[in-house]
Amino acid sequence: MMLPSGSAGTPRDSNGDYMAMAIEARPEPVAYIEQTRSQYDGLGYPPYQWFEAEGAPALAKISRPLSESKLGLISTAGTYVAGQQAFYYKDDASIREISSETDVGDLRFAHIMENYLVEAWQDPGVVFPIEPLRQLKRKGVIGELADDFFSCMGGIYSQRRVNEELIPDLEAAVDRQQLDLLLLVPL
């Protein structure tokens, strides 16, 4: 195993309980944390706090294969459907339910990282894989899709609101879907 050195960081888990596979592709992964810290420092804004794990997590056991499983999706791209209220930029901890049958042309995005959405605004398939998931269901690779997928704002400054509002709401929403597996696509 080779971790990219330096700017992309190394895990704090030194017991070898967390695996990070060799990154063969070049260039070396972009160091987003460092990049954003220096940008915010330069502008005089307080630093953005990413979640930092204390150690390697447990691996939840998979009870049945994907082809027999009901799969859900959570996107943090600020996805909403035309007709729903868009996300706002000041610590929006709300979620949107997005039917897994939604027409791709009705998908929209509102996220504080606007410059990362330029292409998604034209082709939602770059961050919200609703069409590939439907194709995989039709092919029998996925057993079943959740009736509703979920989306939230991926840029929230208040970790309190994330922990006390967003995560419990997402957990309850996911529970209602009675899923076997969950795909997460962060922006």
Next chain:
Amino acid sequence: MPTLILGSAFDILLAGMPPRAMFLNYPLGFETGKPFDRAHQFEVVEAALAEFESFEKPGIKALPYEWLAGWEMTRERARQGGADSRSPRDTTPRYQKEEDRLLFEEKLKGKTDGT
């Protein structure tokens, strides 16, 4: 519940140590593939999900795709102030299209009127 993350920010993934993560070494904003290439988007999602059951311990695996479109766009984004254009942080919904705002307000009005 078993989860799988498909993401493109390696350092942020590493900080969070998710149980199962597939890393796609593309610029942010293309976590599920290149724009206007449905076949490729399907391939990326299929390849990521194919690994769901393969994790014997928690960690991050890399998908074997290379961003050939050039990384100049990331430098260009940095020149423009980074990903974050620092639009005002307020509670005004940021509709992608003005017609979305009108559609939502129309629906809200319908609910309020009971129509």
